[in-house]
Every structure is written in C-alpha cells, then in structure tokens.
Amino acid sequence: MNHSSDNITENATNNITRHVEVAVIGAGTAGQNAFRAARRTTKNIVIINDGFWTTTCATIGCMPSKLLIAAASRAHDAQHSDQFGIHADVQIDGKQVMARVQAERDFFANSVKKQVDSWPEHKKISGRAHINKDGLIEVNNELIKADKIIVATGSSPFIPEGWTDKLGDTLLTSDNIFELSDLPTSMAVIGAGSVGLEMAQSMARLGVNVTLFNRENRVASLQDDDINKKAIDCLARGLTMKLKSKVEDVGTCSDDKTIENKKSVAFIKYKDREGQVQEWQGEYVLVATGRRNNIEQLGIENLDVELDDKNRPKNLDINTGQIGDLEVYIIGDANAHIPLLHVASDEGFSAGSSVCPNNTDANLRPPSIPLSIVFCEPQIANIGMTLPEVKDSGLNYVIGKVSFDTQGRSRVMGVNCGLLHIYSCKETDKILGASMVGPDAEYIAHILAVAITNDLCIKELLDTPFYHPTIVEGLRTALRDVQDKMSIPYQAQLTQEDDF
Structure with missing residues (x-):
C-alpha cells in the first residue's frame, strides 16, 4: 500500500490501537472466505463488519427468494393441473407461506452464523x-493499521432519488420483502432483472395482483433477441408485464376504503410503450432496479484506489481482486465486477490466499466461466460469451438451436415453452457461449459451463450419454444442430431431433 508508516502522521501513529497484517472489511460470502483463507498462514488478522454477520444470500437473497419460489411452484402446479385431468381447489395461507420462508431463511442464516x-x-x-x-x-x-486490506463490503438495493420519501411504508426492496408477515393483495415490481422476475412471478402465482414494469422491452438483461422474445412470450402467460414503460412518478394516496385506518396506497405514473400516460395503484411497490456496491463512504480513495464513473475500482485484477500493485483487494459485490455468490466465493478465497506470505499461484482459483441463472419458470440462463460478444469477437460462429415447445419430456411434463441457442466456433468446434429460456435450464447451463471450462468440443459432448426421456435431451438436439451447421450453410433450417 502506498501509505507506508513514513506517511502516517505522528499523532496518528501514537493513537494506533492495533497493528495487523491483514484486515478484512465486510463479512459476507467474499469476506468470510477471504478471512478463512488468510487465517491459514497468519494469525495477525481482523475482520470488521457492519450489520448482520451472515451473508446476503442466506439472509435477504438467494435462499429466501427460492423459498418463496418453491411455495409459488406448489401453488401453480396445484392450480394448473387440469390438462392432466386433476382438478383442485387451492387455498393459499399467506401468513403460513411467509412464516415458512422466514423460518427456513433463519435456519440457513443461523448455519452461517455458527461458523x-x-x-x-x-x-x-x-x-x-x-x-x-x-x-x-x-x-x-479503535484506530487500526493494516499492512494489507481486503474490502468485501457487499452491495445494497438501488432506489431512485426521492422514492424512499415518496413511497414511505409502501416501498419494498429485496432487503425487506421477506419480512412481510402476510402476502400483499397487490404489488408493482419495477425492474425485470433476476430479482424482479423471480419476485413478480412468485407473488403472482401465490395470488397477489402483480404488475411488472421495465423500461426496456427486455427481461433478465438477455442479449439474444430471439431468446428474449421467447422469454417474454413464456412469462407473459402468467404475469402482467408493462415492458418498454417509463416510470414518470411514484407516491402514495389515501385509500378511501380504509381511511379509518389511515392506510395509504402506492401509485405509479408511467408512459406505456405507445407514449400514453397511465397510472397504477396498489398496496406495495417492489423496487428491483439493481444493486450498487457499498464502497462510496468507506474512504477507499485514501488508499489511492481510483473509481470509475460507476463506482467500480480501476486496475482490478479479476482473479484476486488486487488493485494494481497496491496492497488493497476489493472483492465480491464491492467491486461490482460480477455480483454473483459463486464469483464472490472464489474471489474471497483467491484474495485471502494472495495476502498470505507463503502463497503460490497454485492456491489461486482462476476466474469462473460467466454463468447466470434466473429461477423464474421457465428458467433463464446465460453461459460464457453473450451473442453480442461473439459477434464482436470476429470469430466464425454458428448458432445451434432447439425449441422446447415440442421437446419430448418437456411436453410430457407440461412445461414445454422455451428455446436454447448455443454459440460455437466453426474453426475450433468449441462452445463459446449459450443463452436459454426453458425447463431445467439450471442443469443444462451447468453442463455447458463444464464443457466450456474444460475446453470440450461438440463431438466430445455428443459422445457422452443422454438418457431418454429427459429434458436434457434438448441439449443434444441443439448440439447436433451445431454439428450440422459446421459443414452446411448457416441459413439451413433447424431440424428438430428427438427420440420417442
């Protein structure tokens, strides 16, 4: 670090209460992994944390959201089994739904806390x-001098300026939505990223009157227009979406029906895709417009760290999180590189290993292949390079395709809505990336990620067994389509192959 002991004022030196080799700031997934890794070779370490000593994933993110999704899936399956000749009268107990979400969430959080x-x-x-x-x-x-500093301060929901005051108690974010004691009657969700999609669809399936708003005609930040169009088609079958809508204003107004309780309802004024001004009213507004790294007020500039106009650190080593040649490491959501748990975990391990005096490169985990999954139904997944990245690379590529609308096992299960695109290099016969909306996308995505990580070619993948009948057979169909297009003009029509 540039701030050597020579640069520290005499007064500051006299007031130092602790001198450590390593200080970790933040105790989420990245910080905890960094602390554990660094402790292997140094005992002179401290970890500092503001707030809960668990992780975003366990407490307010991945796990409680999946618990809500699980309840919503049960409700949806029970309510939509007519095609199988099964008819049910479903009663949804909102208080019990949320009680289970909170109880199981606390189980996961407490497991982290025990460590x-x-x-x-x-x-x-x-x-x-x-x-x-x-x-x-x-x-x-305390005033602590640290020879090396690991910053893992995480992120917080982004709320547009003024909305907190305007919406008051009707404002929800991913930080507090799981604290609701009961399911609301109505909700607007602003933002069609992973959080917005998962929460909007789950609440709608649990009987909440939900409207999803997004500025773009796009969901889950999909970069492949055909996959995006298919995702919108599949999701719109059970979810009211106002895409390509611009929110002009938000606020609250009195609810005449409950005026004796002095209850307010939220409203949203927006321009629809035709440019007409419309208004929505309901009980809550969930703001799911992304997250921002918690780094601005930390004083990171005093370590000679430079930030760009989006608050991201410059000169970032994406493997270890080290900033240039400084003894400063910024990891996990704090560096805003890829804000996903498995990436934060790997970055924490690599940073914690890097600060150890006996570290060797063998201890470092290489950057993961890009992999993201949205757990709506059908699921959405992106693996490796995006389509725009493939196009910009200058590589000679083909796109292997499969529709899940007619795929065997998908039709058997009644989940036959989806599309998979695999981007492959013609010269190398290797997979560059893929994008998908469809059933079992989480598993197909992992197979593709393993293939890209291990540099497998199309033939090697096709030589592996695909059990029948499975949804994963759709992957084989797309791989066969890639293989066919390697030797024939790309304009050839897709031939669906499935074994019945």
Whole structure:
C-alpha cells in the first residue's frame, strides 16, 4: 500500500490501537472466505463488519427468494393441473407461506452464523469501518493499521432519488420483502432483472395482483433477441408485464376504503410503450432496479484506489481482486465486477490466499466461466460469451438451436415453452457461449459451463450419454444442430431431433 508508516502522521501513529497484517472489511460470502483463507498462514488478522454477520444470500437473497419460489411452484402446479385431468381447489395461507420462508431463511442464516461464532472474538469487530487520510481504519474507538486490506463490503438495493420519501411504508426492496408477515393483495415490481422476475412471478402465482414494469422491452438483461422474445412470450402467460414503460412518478394516496385506518396506497405514473400516460395503484411497490456496491463512504480513495464513473475500482485484477500493485483487494459485490455468490466465493478465497506470505499461484482459483441463472419458470440462463460478444469477437460462429415447445419430456411434463441457442466456433468446434429460456435450464447451463471450462468440443459432448426421456435431451438436439451447421450453410433450417 502506498501509505507506508513514513506517511502516517505522528499523532496518528501514537493513537494506533492495533497493528495487523491483514484486515478484512465486510463479512459476507467474499469476506468470510477471504478471512478463512488468510487465517491459514497468519494469525495477525481482523475482520470488521457492519450489520448482520451472515451473508446476503442466506439472509435477504438467494435462499429466501427460492423459498418463496418453491411455495409459488406448489401453488401453480396445484392450480394448473387440469390438462392432466386433476382438478383442485387451492387455498393459499399467506401468513403460513411467509412464516415458512422466514423460518427456513433463519435456519440457513443461523448455519452461517455458527461458523462465524467459532472464530476468536478478538479477531471480530462489529462496527462501521472508515479509512482515514492516513490509510488507517477507524472503527468504534479503535484506530487500526493494516499492512494489507481486503474490502468485501457487499452491495445494497438501488432506489431512485426521492422514492424512499415518496413511497414511505409502501416501498419494498429485496432487503425487506421477506419480512412481510402476510402476502400483499397487490404489488408493482419495477425492474425485470433476476430479482424482479423471480419476485413478480412468485407473488403472482401465490395470488397477489402483480404488475411488472421495465423500461426496456427486455427481461433478465438477455442479449439474444430471439431468446428474449421467447422469454417474454413464456412469462407473459402468467404475469402482467408493462415492458418498454417509463416510470414518470411514484407516491402514495389515501385509500378511501380504509381511511379509518389511515392506510395509504402506492401509485405509479408511467408512459406505456405507445407514449400514453397511465397510472397504477396498489398496496406495495417492489423496487428491483439493481444493486450498487457499498464502497462510496468507506474512504477507499485514501488508499489511492481510483473509481470509475460507476463506482467500480480501476486496475482490478479479476482473479484476486488486487488493485494494481497496491496492497488493497476489493472483492465480491464491492467491486461490482460480477455480483454473483459463486464469483464472490472464489474471489474471497483467491484474495485471502494472495495476502498470505507463503502463497503460490497454485492456491489461486482462476476466474469462473460467466454463468447466470434466473429461477423464474421457465428458467433463464446465460453461459460464457453473450451473442453480442461473439459477434464482436470476429470469430466464425454458428448458432445451434432447439425449441422446447415440442421437446419430448418437456411436453410430457407440461412445461414445454422455451428455446436454447448455443454459440460455437466453426474453426475450433468449441462452445463459446449459450443463452436459454426453458425447463431445467439450471442443469443444462451447468453442463455447458463444464464443457466450456474444460475446453470440450461438440463431438466430445455428443459422445457422452443422454438418457431418454429427459429434458436434457434438448441439449443434444441443439448440439447436433451445431454439428450440422459446421459443414452446411448457416441459413439451413433447424431440424428438430428427438427420440420417442
């Protein structure tokens, strides 16, 4: 770090309460992994955390959202089994739904907390850290000098300016939606990313009157227009979506029916895709417009770290999180590189290994192949390079395709809506990337990620067994389509292959 002891003022030096080799700021997934990895070779370490000592995933993210999705899937299957000759009268107990979400969420969070509780107390500090102009960490009543600093302060939901005051108690984010004691009657969801899609569809399937708004005519940030169009088609069958709509204003107004309870309802004024001004009213507004890294108020500039106009650190080593040649590492959501749990986990391990004095490159985990999954139904997945990246690469590529509308097992299960595109290089016979909406996308995505990671060619994948009848057979159909297009003009029509 550029802030050597020579640069620290004499007054600051006299007030230092602790000198450590490594300080980790933030105790989420990335921070915890960094702390564990660094502790293997140094005992002179401290971890500082403001807020809960669990992880975003366990407490307010991945796990509670999947619990809500699980309840919604049960309700949807029970309500939509007529095609199988099964008719049911479904009663949804909103309080019981949310009680299970919270109880199971607490189970996962407590499991993480138990690990943290096993760490020595003198190595943990609860409080908000700030890095002062001398490059020292101020927290509570301590002034800590750290030879190496790992920043893992995570991220927070982004809320447009003024909306918190305008919406008041009707405003929800992914940080507080799982604290509801009952399912709401109505809800607007703003943003069609992973959080927005998952929450909008789940709430709608559980009987909530949901409207999803998004500025673009796009969902899940899909970059392949055909996959995006198919995803919209599949999702719109059970979800009201106002895509290509611009929110002009938000606020609350009195609800005449409950005026004695002084209850307000939320409203949204927006321009629809035709440019007409419309208004929505309902109980809550879930703002799912993305997350921003928690780095701005940390004082990171006092470590000579430069940020770009989107608050992302410059000169970032995507493998270790190190900033240039500084002894500063910014990892997980804090660096805003790829804000996903498995990436944060790997970055934490690599950063924690890098700061160890006996570290070798063999201890470092290489950057993962890009992999993202949205757990709506049908699921959406992206693996490897996006279609625009493939086009910009200058490589000679083909696109293998399969529709799940007619795929055997998908029709058997009544989940036959979807499309898979595999982008492959003609010269190397290797997979560059893929995009998909469809059933079992989470499993197909992992197979493709393994193939790309291990540099497998199309033939090697096709030589592996595909059990019949499975939805994964759709992957084989797309791979066969790739193989066919390697030797014939790309304009050839897709031939659907399935074994019945």
